[in-house]
Amino acid sequence: MSVEAMDREFFFHDHHFLRDRSGSGDDDFSLHDERDLSSLFVAQKQGGDSLPGFDLHAAPSFMMSFDDYLHGSRCILDDSDAFATGDQLAVDGGTIKSSNNLTPSTGGGGASPTSLNCSVSSSSIEAAGDEDGRRCKRDKLKREEEEEEELIKELDEKQEQAKAGEEANSDKTKKVSKITRKKGEKRQREARFAFVTKSEVDHLEDGYRWRKYGQKAVKNSPFPRSYYRCTTQKCLVKKMVERSHQDPATVITTYEGKHTHQIPTAGRGSTRLPIAPPPAAAGFHFHSLLMQEANTTTSSSMNILPSFQSPLQGVLHHQLPDGGLLQDIAPCFFVPKSQP
DNA sequence: CGACTTTGACCTGCGC
DNA sequence: GCGCAGGTCAAAGTCG
Numbered sequence: 001m002s003v004e005a006m007d008r009e010f011f012f013h014d015h016h017f018l019r020d021r022s023g024s025g026d027d028d029f030s031l032h033d034e035r036d037l038s039s040l041f042v043a044q045k046q047g048g049d050s051l052p053g054f055d056l057h058a059a060p061s062f063m064m065s066f067d068d069y070l071h072g073s074r075c076i077l078d079d080s081d082a083f084a085t086g087d088q089l090a091v092d093g094g095t096i097k098s099s100n101n102l103t104p105s106t107g108g109g110g111a112s113p114t115s116l117n118c119s120v121s122s123s124s125i126e127a128a129g130d131e132d133g134r135r136c137k138r139d140k141l142k143r144e145e146e147e148e149e150e151l152i153k154e155l156d157e158k159q160e161q162a163k164a165g166e167e168a169n170s171d172k173t174k175k176v177s178k179i180t181r182k183k184g185e186k187r188q189r190e191a192r193f194a195f196v197t198k199s200e201v202d203h204l205e206d207g208y209r210w211r212k213y214g215q216k217a218v219k220n221s222p223f224p225r226s227y228y229r230c231t232t233q234k235c236l237v238k239k240m241v242e243r244s245h246q247d248p249a250t251v252i253t254t255y256e257g258k259h260t261h262q263i264p265t266a267g268r269g270s271t272r273l274p275i276a277p278p279p280a281a282a283g284f285h286f287h288s289l290l291m292q293e294a295n296t297t298t299s300s301s302m303n304i305l306p307s308f309q310s311p312l313q314g315v316l317h318h319q320l321p322d323g324g325l326l327q328d329i330a331p332c333f334f335v336p337k338s339q340p
Numbered sequence: 341c342g343a344c345t346t347t348g349a350c351c352t353g354c355g356c
Numbered sequence: 357g358c359g360c361a362g363g364t365c366a367a368a369g370t371c372g
Contacts, residue, residue: 212345214364227363231343240363 194254202226202241202251207263210239221245235260 197204203226214227223243230237237257244250 211343213366215346216362216364219361225362 191258192254192256194252196244197251197253198247198249199251200249202243203228204241204251204253208232208237208259218242218245223248230257230259232259232261 203210209231210228211231212226213229215224216227218225221242222245225240225242228239228241235257237255237259239256240254242252244252
């Protein structure tokens with residue numbers, strides 16, 4: 001399949017992008033609130049339709065930067081047969097709207113089982129009435145940060161003194177290090193994003209190497225949540241993987257942070273070929289990823305693209321093949337188009 | 341033997 | 357202050 005053909009025939013199917021800016025910081029968003037997920041699943045299940053105003057049955061291929069997506073500006077669709085050029089998706093008030101009716105000219109309308117659900121939850125989605133509350137929270141957090149800084153200064157001074165006298169109380173030192181870490185955590189809390197994938201395997205291969213560092217039972221869910229950290233030195237990217245209790249076939253993967261390195265070569269037990277590194281800077285599009293995929297994968301490792309066919313053919317698979325590679329989805333999110 | 345997983349304990353934040 | 361839930365740590369176990 002040519003790159004151009006792939007470009008046109010790639011479907012971003014059954015991946016729901018979730019963003020919930022629960023924190024005060026602009027880059028702090030998470031998926032703590034399960035209600036967001038629930039609403040998404042409900043939205044998906046009801047009548048087989050996706051979110052209100054977002055009807056992407058037999059969706060076309062599209063190119064978009066995740067940054068565009070996250071900032072709710074637009075998803076740029078290509079000039080596929082199913083959509084008129086210039087159709088745009090815009091995130092608005094919790095729904096994704098199009099400047100046009102996104103029902104494709106072919107594909108049989110809303111009853112198609114091949115709906116593509118693409119959901120965004122972002123700060124812009126919060127009701128306007130929450131603005132005051134958020135402002136208060138921001139102020140509060142700012143104050144806390146300032147207080148924390150002062151405390152840390154004090155503690156640092158104390159620690160220095162203790163060091164000088166070589167009589168540092170070990171407990172105190174522990175406390176300092178923890179507070180310092182806490183500070184770091186709070187400050188360096190990286191942007192999070194999550195996406196939902198239908199797969200039988202929990203831990204989907206995405207090209208990076210991960211080490212599991214924890215597992216927790218999740219309230220109201222029979223499935224535990226697993227915590228993974230990127231094994232590359234100095235890379236602080238983490239991810240959480242959990243299975244939806246509402247749809248056990250669905251895996252929710254939440255990424256936090258940006259990889260500071262290239263995608264490693266094939267990991268343990270993997271037969272993948274080395275993958276071309278993503279651009280270090282911004283502007284990383286699906287398009288590019290697809291190009292990479294086309295250039296670097298063998299037929300045996302084409303784990304996503306072959307599953308999708310042209311919208312005009314109306315055949316789509318709802319499931320990612322087991323062990324499906326997410327690298328052509330996930331890495332692009334780590335590199336937002338424009339980072340302040 | 342190194343890399344990785346498992347798992348209980350611990351820490352932190354938040355709501356009541 | 358207390359309890360709960362999410363998140364992390366770290367020792368022990370497992371695997372290749």
